[in-house]
Amino acid sequence: MLDMLYSTAVRLTRNPADAEDLVAEAVAKALANLDSLKDPSCLRGWVFRVMHNTHTSMCRKRSVRREVSLNEATDDDDEGDFWLFERLHQPFLLWWGNPEQVFLDNVLRDDIVRALDKLPENYRMVVIMADVEELTYEEIGEALGVPVGTVRSRLSRGRSMLQKTLWHQAKEAGLKAVENPSEPRER
């Protein structure tokens, strides 16, 4: 559980030292308020909620002004879904090989971390909790204090935004095999 909290905190704060402080403070608060946990089966979601609330209050104390446009995109901020598979899996490319495989083989750890860090905070959190930590939608809802329906919509939007960023990063990195595999590589 400590590794899960720390991983999430690193992506939340984008800084290992701040993440460590956040987790330590959250654990202290969770222990102090343990009697408010009514259902022990909800422990994971509850602890993540304590950490999320702790982060919010730490940001307020530091007067960190979180701009809505950058960190807290609104749930109705919809510019259409983007899915990597739909870009990669085009029938006219199929004769050539497996572009999805090529893409996955070339995505670096740093590419993914950069793409995660670019997500607005409320989308970043659901993607981390669902994809990295494998919390259930109910636990994520508990952690963020939002209904499961909101978790579903944020997750779908967050994943789509993440995949769009990965696509652009791959193109910038010159993954010609992804963009147009029929073209010969430059020497």
Next chain:
Amino acid sequence: MNSPRDISCDEALKHVFEFIDRELDHGRHAEMEQHLAKCRSCFSRVEFEKRLKVKLQEAGGQKAPDSLRARVGKLLCNY
């Protein structure tokens, strides 16, 4: 017991992520499994999203450092 209902690709694609996240009820999960056993295109989509999820786990998962373990250990001792 009823056999799972046949579903279309459009319907299957709506539930790809809930299927991977194991958030579908038993009936819907079985419908997806039945569809994926027959449809190569939807199967490829699910496999791609599963592998991307594994990549995310590998990139995003981090071990808590020893210094943090020591701090939390102290908190637990004092509790």
